Amino acid sequence: MPRMVDVSDEVRAEIGDEEADRLLAGDNTPGSYDCTSCRTPGDCERERTSTILFIGDETAVLAFAHSTCLPSQVVQVTEEQLRGAVKSISGDTVDLEPEKVVPEQAVLGVTSGLVLLAGELHPALVVEPTGPIVRPGATGAGDDFLPLLIEQGFMPLTELTGVPSVLHGWSVLLAMGQLHAVLQPGTGGGQPVAWWQAHQPLQVTESWRAAANKHQQVLMFAAPVGSIGRQPREDLLRDALDKAAANGKLVAAALPLTGT
Numbered sequence: 001m002p003r004m005v006d007v008s009d010e011v012r013a014e015i016g017d018e019e020a021d022r023l024l025a026g027d028n029t030p031g032s033y034d035c036t037s038c039r040t041p042g043d044c045e046r047e048r049t050s051t052i053l054f055i056g057d058e059t060a061v062l063a064f065a066h067s068t069c070l071p072s073q074v075v076q077v078t079e080e081q082l083r084g085a086v087k088s089i090s091g092d093t094v095d096l097e098p099e100k101v102v103p104e105q106a107v108l109g110v111t112s113g114l115v116l117l118a119g120e121l122h123p124a125l126v127v128e129p130t131g132p133i134v135r136p137g138a139t140g141a142g143d144d145f146l147p148l149l150i151e152q153g154f155m156p157l158t159e160l161t162g163v164p165s166v167l168h169g170w171s172v173l174l175a176m177g178q179l180h181a182v183l184q185p186g187t188g189g190g191q192p193v194a195w196w197q198a199h200q201p202l203q204v205t206e207s208w209r210a211a212a213n214k215h216q217q218v219l220m221f222a223a224p225v226g227s228i229g230r231q232p233r234e235d236l237l238r239d240a241l242d243k244a245a246a247n248g249k250l251v252a253a254a255l256p257l258t259g260t
Contacts, residue, residue, distance in 0.1 A: 008072035
């Protein structure tokens with residue numbers, strides 16, 4: 001049975017027509033996989049799946065991702081990054097085989113909470129990756145998480161005072177009182193796609209949901225790995241946000257609410 005697999009022109013150019021055709025026919029794809037972006041399970045037979053080709057100096061690794069998470073693409077990485085990922089998975093450096101190795105990817109941690117701004121409580125999502133986010137195609141180390149978001153329209157904050165401006169085209173999907181996804185504009189003005197999607201819908205408090213319905217928007221704050229951490233209380237979360245802003249490590253935007 002043919003798999004629902006997408007192979008971009010740039011991936012096809014690297015792996016060759018024969019291998020690309022085998023992937024499209026389902027001869028060389030796993031039935032199920034762990035998405036290389038969100039790390040949750042995927043199924044080539046039930047949902048559209050992107051092929052992601054990681055290319056090092058000497059080695060190439062083919063991985064798979066939900067098409068809603070990433071388009072099919074080629075990602076340049078260093079050989080050290082590629083082999084480091086293999087070592088973190090298997091405990092040793094081994095010969096890389098496309099079907100057996102998926103490089104570790106940072107996962108976006110999302111925390112919900114109420115933030116007091118100008119005397120009023122606003123529903124907020126705080127996003128912090130579990131590791132550095134490298135720009136697609138970048139060959140060096142570093143963390144491009146905030147620059148990538150700033151390019152999308154998020155604004156840097158030095159302090160939390162007023163409500164950040166609305167970022168049109170983005171939205172927060174709330175359905176049946178649960179948090180499902182953060183959506184971003186689709187390519188070429190198409191349907192919005194998930195920038196972040198919960199593996200299972202996340203419960204939010206009644207007060208958070210009430211504030212979201214009142215304002216019809218959710219504030220999204222984002223910071224690089226190690227800036228916020230998992231805070232058990234909203235006052236501690238606010239302290240961590242204030243410190244991240246003061247250190248120049250916080251961006252934000254108000255995202256319209258989709259759903260109920």
